[in-house]
Amino acid sequence: MTTTSTPPATVPAAGPPAGPPDRPFQNRFRIPAAFLLGAVLLVGVAPLVLSDFRLGLLAKYLCYGIVAVGVSLAWGRGGLLVLGQGVFFGLGGYAMAMHLKLADAAATGQPLPDFMQLYGTEGGLPWWWQPFANPAFALAMTVLLPMAVAALLGVLVFRRRVKGAYFAILSQALAAALAIWLVGQQATTGGTNGLTDFQGFFGYDLNDPVNQRMVYVIIAIVLLLLMALARQLFVSRYGELLIAVRDSEERVRFLGYNPANVKLVAYVVAAGMAGLAGALFVPAVGIISPALIGIVPSIGFVIGAAVGGRASLVGAVLGAIAVAWAQSTLSDAWPAGWTYLQGLLFVVAVGFLPGGLASLTTVLRRRRSTDGVRATKGVTA
Amino acid sequence: MTVILNQSFTGVSIGAVLLLIALGLTLTFGQMGVINMAHGEFIMAGAYTTYVLQKPIENAGISLLLALPVAFLVAGSMGALLEWLLIRRLYARPLDTLLVTWGVSLMLQQLARDVFGAPNVQTTAPDLLTGSVSVAGVTLANSRLFILGFALLCVCGLAAILRVTPLGRRIRAVVQNRDLAEVSGIATGRVDRTTFFIGSGLAGMAGVALTLIGPIGPTTGTNYIVDAFLVVVVGGIGRLRGAVITAFVLGLLQSVLEYSTTVSVAKVVVLVGIVAFLQWRPQGLYTVRTRSLV
Numbered sequence: 001m002t003t004t005s006t007p008p009a010t011v012p013a014a015g016p017p018a019g020p021p022d023r024p025f026q027n028r029f030r031i032p033a034a035f036l037l038g039a040v041l042l043v044g045v046a047p048l049v050l051s052d053f054r055l056g057l058l059a060k061y062l063c064y065g066i067v068a069v070g071v072s073l074a075w076g077r078g079g080l081l082v083l084g085q086g087v088f089f090g091l092g093g094y095a096m097a098m099h100l101k102l103a104d105a106a107a108t109g110q111p112l113p114d115f116m117q118l119y120g121t122e123g124g125l126p127w128w129w130q131p132f133a134n135p136a137f138a139l140a141m142t143v144l145l146p147m148a149v150a151a152l153l154g155v156l157v158f159r160r161r162v163k164g165a166y167f168a169i170l171s172q173a174l175a176a177a178l179a180i181w182l183v184g185q186q187a188t189t190g191g192t193n194g195l196t197d198f199q200g201f202f203g204y205d206l207n208d209p210v211n212q213r214m215v216y217v218i219i220a221i222v223l224l225l226l227m228a229l230a231r232q233l234f235v236s237r238y239g240e241l242l243i244a245v246r247d248s249e250e251r252v253r254f255l256g257y258n259p260a261n262v263k264l265v266a267y268v269v270a271a272g273m274a275g276l277a278g279a280l281f282v283p284a285v286g287i288i289s290p291a292l293i294g295i296v297p298s299i300g301f302v303i304g305a306a307v308g309g310r311a312s313l314v315g316a317v318l319g320a321i322a323v324a325w326a327q328s329t330l331s332d333a334w335p336a337g338w339t340y341l342q343g344l345l346f347v348v349a350v351g352f353l354p355g356g357l358a359s360l361t362t363v364l365r366r367r368r369s370t371d372g373v374r375a376t377k378g379v380t381a
Numbered sequence: 382m383t384v385i386l387n388q389s390f391t392g393v394s395i396g397a398v399l400l401l402i403a404l405g406l407t408l409t410f411g412q413m414g415v416i417n418m419a420h421g422e423f424i425m426a427g428a429y430t431t432y433v434l435q436k437p438i439e440n441a442g443i444s445l446l447l448a449l450p451v452a453f454l455v456a457g458s459m460g461a462l463l464e465w466l467l468i469r470r471l472y473a474r475p476l477d478t479l480l481v482t483w484g485v486s487l488m489l490q491q492l493a494r495d496v497f498g499a500p501n502v503q504t505t506a507p508d509l510l511t512g513s514v515s516v517a518g519v520t521l522a523n524s525r526l527f528i529l530g531f532a533l534l535c536v537c538g539l540a541a542i543l544r545v546t547p548l549g550r551r552i553r554a555v556v557q558n559r560d561l562a563e564v565s566g567i568a569t570g571r572v573d574r575t576t577f578f579i580g581s582g583l584a585g586m587a588g589v590a591l592t593l594i595g596p597i598g599p600t601t602g603t604n605y606i607v608d609a610f611l612v613v614v615v616g617g618i619g620r621l622r623g624a625v626i627t628a629f630v631l632g633l634l635q636s637v638l639e640y641s642t643t644v645s646v647a648k649v650v651v652l653v654g655i656v657a658f659l660q661w662r663p664q665g666l667y668t669v670r671t672r673s674l675v
Contacts, residue, residue: 079476081476081479081480083479153656156656156657156659156660157656157659160659160660160663161663162659162663164475164476165410165414165416165475165476165479166614166659166663168416168476168479169416169607169610169611169614170614170655170656170659172607172610173607173610173611173652173655174652176607176648177648177649177652178649180644180645180648180649181645181646181648181649182645183645184643184644184645184646185645295603295607299480299483302480303480306480336491336494336495339487339488339490339491340487340488340491342484342487343484343485343486343487343488343491344484344488345484346480346481346483346484346485346487347467347481347484347485347488350477350480350481350484351467351470351471351477351481354474354477
């Protein structure tokens with residue numbers, strides 16, 4: 001095995017001001033300033049200038065952006081090719097959707113959610129639906145359930161040093177299995193149709209445009225908070241360790257760390273983020289179904305991050321948003337063209353620009369900043 | 382008793398299909414550590430080859446026999462082209478290869494949709510293969526028997542190539558230790574391309590066999606690809622024996638579980654079983670022993 005010979009100069013300092021030493025002042029404020037600008041644009045400007053329809057679409061794209069934050073952490077920094085993020089997105093989404101369905105039913109005085117009456121479920125509400133009537137439980141589950149599943153799979157897989165392609169295939173198979181299972185249990189999960197047609201959202205009417213705008217603002221704030229959290233993780237000691245595991249797992253092991261735990265944290269946090277994204281997706285878009293969480297959408301979660309730049313947080317999020325935008329814009333007008341373009345994106349972005357668009361400026365400028373080197377190096381895992 | 386036998390036969394024939402598909406994968410994945418997600422589309426290419434050949438050739442039997450070598454060449458050339466254009470540039474990054482070939486697979490699927498149309502198409506099976514024989518109260522469909530026989534033939538053929546021919550010796554050398562093979566004067570690049578040709582060609586022949594089971598469409602390959610990868614992961618890379626055992630075990634397991642529960646539950650249980658199995662043998666059933674840490 002040939003180890004990547006990383007020049008020591010590219011290893012950044014662990015402290016928060018990670019910029020080049022020649023311009024410390026500028027760099028110290030650049031990132032918070034950019035973050036603030038993004039926050040103002042997303043939360044302040046966008047709801048004012050965009051129509052209800054466009055804002056709804058943007059809310060959907062931002063949900064994919066939230067997933068991309070986790071993908072950037074697990075894949076970009078940890079080298080874990082997470083091909084099954086749809087599972088966690090789906091678990092979060094279904095947890096939220098089940099609560100909304102039960103709340104709708106309770107509001108109209110029905111004993112069962114509408115689709116269950118349609119399929120004639122016998123024996124009343126299934127036991128595993130019942131706790132989701134409690135809003136606090138359902139909200140907690142949107143994050144905890146994906147994290148628990150990820151932790152279980154992660155412990156089993158990482159402890160036994162199953163990695164690389166094997167891990168990717170397993171996570172993909174998990175996505176396939178969940179989607180197939182959901183389709184099979186039509187009476188209790190809504191089957192292929194999924195759960196849809198939500199009326200209220202914790203007491204607010206979802207058909208009211210004002211409340212839809214409120215959902216958008218919540219999503220934007222969650223995205224910003226998670227990006228801030230991920231950035232803190234990136235620059236922490238843990239973030240350094242994660243990159244070390246990605247680039248040379250054996251060396252980290254010889255240094256006395258357990259790479260399994262390092263990878264597990266990244267995987268579980270990414271799963272929690274995907275779960276939260278799924279939960280927010282439900283009120284914003286109004287549906288969660290197996291078609292949104294199977295193999296194809298799961299890989300779709302990765303492509304956005306790959307296009308924007310997997311190791312760069314902002315790049316990954318913007319990439320995910322851009323790809324989602326391109327998909328909904330193009331796939332209506334010219335479905336075949338979109339599929340070709342999507343395939344081409346995979347080939348070009350991953351094959352020839354592994355650092356994504358975020359590395360383009362650095363590649364062009366030939367001034368390899370810390371992020372540029374990180375992004376292009378050591379993505380072998 | 383009849384039920385058990387019937388289910389066993391179903392399981393064995395599911396296993397035979399899995400084996401046919403996974404054979405090519407073990408070869409390419411085993412030798413190069415490359416995950417070729419477009420493998421499923423080579424299966425599709427083989428299936429459509431049969432469909433195309435049936436247009437000018439009326440006799441279904443002749444066209445089927447003709448389709449086997451033609452599909453091998455068509456899918457094999459596609460594979461060799463893919464290897465030459467993309468995969469050989471990405472050897473250092475196997476995970477990225479997975480995503481790149483997924484992109485290729487998307488484009489090939491769309492191409493099939495544009496050329497042959499989105500709905501599935503049906504091919505005519507030869508009369509000889511449409512019937513069934515009854516043994517001890519168990520109905521054995523001729524087409525399933527044919528696939529079983531064909532899968533075993535492919536395994537034996539591939540094993541023979543790997544064991545006795547000079548090409549097979551070179552392939553084995555590269556699988557075991559690429560660097561050492563290279564310093565011994567083996568042109569590893571050329572061996573890789575040949576391996577890819579054979580592996581993809583096998584996928585094409587698997588596609589021909591699939592036309593006997595049901596209608597074929599642009600997503601024919603994708604439906605099987607994840608299961609086939611699981612066979613390779615469990616069987617251990619680079620070993621035919623592992624793939625053969627795993628394919629039949631998974632096939633039997635699937636058919637038994639489908640009988641006692643439902644299709645969807647069976648899929649989930651099989652996956653859980655695989656994760657549990659990897660706890661016991663993380664490198665798969667059989668593995669090429671090397672001194673590397675990975």
